[in-house]
Amino acid sequence: MSSLTHFRDNSHHIIHGDVLQSLSQVQDESIDLIFADPPYNIGKDFDGLVENWDEEEFLSWCYEWIDECYRVLKPNGTFYLMNSTENMPFLDIWCRKNFFIRSRIVWSYDSSGVQAKKFYGSMYEPILMLVKDKNNYTFNANDILIEAKTGAKRGLIDYRKNPPQPYNTLKVPGNVWEFSRVRFKMEEYENHPTQKPEALLERIIRASSNEGDTVLDPFSGSFTTCAVAKRLGRKSIGIEVNQEYVKMGIRRLELPSHYGEDELIKDKKRKTTNSSKKSRMQLDVENGESCII
Structure with missing residues (x-):
């Protein structure tokens, strides 16, 4: 896409276009929090845009937009980066050149189907928590507390404390x-x-930003990042190349646009019809492996 289209109000901004071109329009050190969930290059079909890059080309592209994220992030900002288990080691090493890695997070989830038969199927996705300054960044610990399931749940006493x-x-x-x-x-x-x-x-945004801060998602997709940012009183910038997903963002953020109401209506379709799953299953069959994803 050679040009960019903008949809915005006073707090939220969608840029419809290529990620590198779009990021070039974001000011240096203007973003408090970045969440990036880019394509994984594993054959997914994003409504006609199918991931199918040469590995070196894909990684080179990733390094380029990661460096742009570094440029636009504030000195005390935080950057959360997701990718596949296959790609993350390469991205982890690249990010260490400029960022400090504060946490390597594992998002673990359930499976609705049978996994691979000849290896251990992936049941998680890795997330890097990256900062520019390891001694100065936002982390609102009290906003993300969860139940302690060990001693507290059983009513145990901590005798290391004085008094116990x-x-x-x-x-x-x-x-x-x-x-x-x-x-x-x-x-x-x-x-x-x-x-x-x-x-x-919600956990990421509560922990690593404050009300009024600006959250950037350079691969907005379903625009969940921007929608949650709005609900929590943050500002947002969402970048997305796919027009159908941009419409989701316009609807979820209630932004003014030239689209009619019928074009923005939410019409749910099952993901199980996604052709990328069929192609990956066929590839496993051709390789002599039995796998249902």
């Missing part, structure tokens, strides 16, 4: 997060093959 007292009932989450994937019957479901759950984004 019960274990805390709440704690900051560790780096293994358990959130269910978005299912068809869930209210938040959108017609996007890799939609991330609102609960996951």
